[in-house]
Amino acid sequence: LPLLNRVTNGEYPPGSTLKMSVAAAALSEGIITPETTVSDSGAISIGAWTFRDWKTHGAVDVRKAIAESCDVFFYSVGGGYGNISGLGMDKMKKYNDLFGFGSPTGIDLPSESSGLIPDPEWKQRKIGEKWYIGDSYHCSIGQGFITATPLQLANYTASLANGGILFTPKIVNRIKNPNGQEIIM
DSSP: OTTOOHHHHOOBOOGGGGHHHHHHHHHHTTSOOTTOOEEESSEEEETTEEEEOSSOOEEEOHHHHHHHTOHHHHHHHHHOBTTBOOOHHHHHHHHHHHTTTTSOOOOSSSOOOOOBOOOHHHHHHHHSOOOOHHHHHHHHTTOTTOBBOHHHHHHHHHHHHTTSOOOOOOOOSOEEOTTSOEEOO
């Protein structure tokens, strides 16, 4: 599809980039504190299902979990495990929505995809299945049914860097000051 604007219309799993949203949600909701630690032995198991990490991280707090991209930490925080109750998909969706996922950014271009932040009702309606804890685990690391556009990811990352303001992106070819002089950036 050579004419597809992948920045605004490509929908891809955001992967570990979404972990910062899950961390913000868990901290805001009081699921964890900055000092909360999770012991990562390389995987967690729920019944017959095993959810693996890409490596064994040992004792991990939120800072280390983000720095090392620790899946087990985010499985625990997102879906719950051990002594951590977990956010659940509805709360993860709430915060992902606040960061601009699941809806167009509003950029001044002719078309833009929404991406998808699923929830249990969506899965039942679209797939005809109930929501499982494994679905929450996958979503907590930016996988599963979640998709986002590259522009949504850039806008989300900018909001993390600028103190939490989610701007509507604009296409410009120059910026002028109030006197009409072009500002060189």
